[in-house]
Amino acid sequence: MKVTVVGAGAVGASCAEYIAMKNFCSEVVLVDIKEGFAEGKAMDLMQTASLNGFDTKITGTTGDYSKTAGSHVAVITSGIPRKPGMTREELIGINAGIVKEVTENLVKHSPEVIIIVVSNPMDTMAYLVHKTSGLPKNRIIGMGGALDSARFKYRLAEALESPISDVDGMVIAAHSDTGMLPLLSKATRNGVPVTEFLDEEKQKYVIEETKVGGATLTKLLGTSAWYAPGAAVSVMVQAIACDQKKMIPCSLMLEGEYGQNDICLGVPAIIGANGVEKIVNITLTAEEQLKFAEAAQAVRDVNGDLKF
Ligand SMILES: NC(=O)C1=CN([C@@H]2O[C@H](COP(=O)(O)OP(=O)(O)OC[C@H]3O[C@@H](n4cnc5c(N)ncnc54)[C@H](O)[C@@H]3O)[C@@H](O)[C@H]2O)C=CC1
Numbered sequence: 001m002k003v004t005v006v007g008a009g010a011v012g013a014s015c016a017e018y019i020a021m022k023n024f025c026s027e028v029v030l031v032d033i034k035e036g037f038a039e040g041k042a043m044d045l046m047q048t049a050s051l052n053g054f055d056t057k058i059t060g061t062t063g064d065y066s067k068t069a070g071s072h073v074a075v076i077t078s079g080i081p082r083k084p085g086m087t088r089e090e091l092i093g094i095n096a097g098i099v100k101e102v103t104e105n106l107v108k109h110s111p112e113v114i115i116i117v118v119s120n121p122m123d124t125m126a127y128l129v130h131k132t133s134g135l136p137k138n139r140i141i142g143m144g145g146a147l148d149s150a151r152f153k154y155r156l157a158e159a160l161e162s163p164i165s166d167v168d169g170m171v172i173a174a175h176s177d178t179g180m181l182p183l184l185s186k187a188t189r190n191g192v193p194v195t196e197f198l199d200e201e202k203q204k205y206v207i208e209e210t211k212v213g214g215a216t217l218t219k220l221l222g223t224s225a226w227y228a229p230g231a232a233v234s235v236m237v238q239a240i241a242c243d244q245k246k247m248i249p250c251s252l253m254l255e256g257e258y259g260q261n262d263i264c265l266g267v268p269a270i271i272g273a274n275g276v277e278k279i280v281n282i283t284l285t286a287e288e289q290l291k292f293a294e295a296a297q298a299v300r301d302v303n304g305d306l307k308f
């Protein structure tokens with residue numbers, strides 16, 4: 001299994017590191033536009049191989065896509081991250097051009113590739129990849145829900161004063177500060193609904209902190225996060241590489257599912273060797289349905305700023 005990661009910055013390098021450390025694929029190619037940067041990150045990471053015990057070969061290239069030929073999976077992390085006080089949506093002006101160009105290069109050299117889109121605003125960038133790549137819809141997957149769900153579990157465990165391994169939960173809808181939908185109604189501690197343990201104030205705290213999870217870290221770090229994003233991508237790549245058929249919330253092109261059409265939005269899906277094996281339809285409460293529709297409208301408005 002050959003994986004390309006475009007963008008060797010904070011998130012791209014973290015993706016490469018977690019993928020390599022989990023030792024499930026033979027080769028990771030890092031691509032960046034900055035001269036020598038991807039080569040340097042690849043060399044540094046390879047020098048951890050004997051220390052961390054992996055055999056994945058990591059190489060780097062400055063924009064030579066022939067080195068990515070035959071990739072099974074490609075992860076797009078190229079583009080600018082937000083600064084404190086910004087929204088993800090404000091990144092569209094610069095990132096749309098980068099994502100479009102990168103997609104064309106990837107598909108040219110790896111026509112069978114499955115693309116995982118990370119660059120922000122992610123739901124809109126995933127939509128852009130659909131509109132410009134010509135790939136079938138099962139081979140374009142936006143990463144947001146896996147990360148947001150991990151942050152949801154972190155906040156649930158904090159509020160429950162429990163180990164994180166005790167809790168389960170999922171975030172769907174948009175990967176944005178306002179459009180995330182943490183499904184509190186379905187979150188559990190060892191199978192027991194968390195609503196049995198948390199009062200309304202704590203429930204509200206968990207939901208609000210989850211939604212602004214990325215903004216909170218951006219304020220603390222001065223740029224956006226990378227460890228959890230890289231780990232989330234590695235889980236998705238492993239689900240494809242090992243045909244795990246894991247249920248992961250991902251930003252996918254909807255054609256009628258959840259009452260939406262012609263939009264990429266976070267929904268639970270089975271991820272396996274073919275990329276998206278199936279979109280899973282779950283029952284939402286009336287309030288959740290309304291929030292999902294509101295999130296869709298906001299993403300649709302941002303998509304309207306795209307020029308193809
Ligand atoms: N979907 C998600 O959950 C998350 C998305 N992100 C997004 O991921 C993106 C990357 O974030 P960071 O890694 O922190 O930024 P970064 O600035 O550390 O890295 C971005 C890299 O992209 C490279 N790049 C720019 N244009 C390129 C091109 N045309 N071809 C190849 N490489 C190019 C830059 O040289 C840089 O090394 C941002 O848009 C950020 O908002 C970040 C975290 C989570």
Ligand SMILES: O=C([O-])CC(=O)C(=O)O
Pocket residue numbers: 081082088120147213214215218224225229
């Ligand atoms: O917050 C950001 O801008 C980066 C991101 O998408 C995240 O960490 O969730």
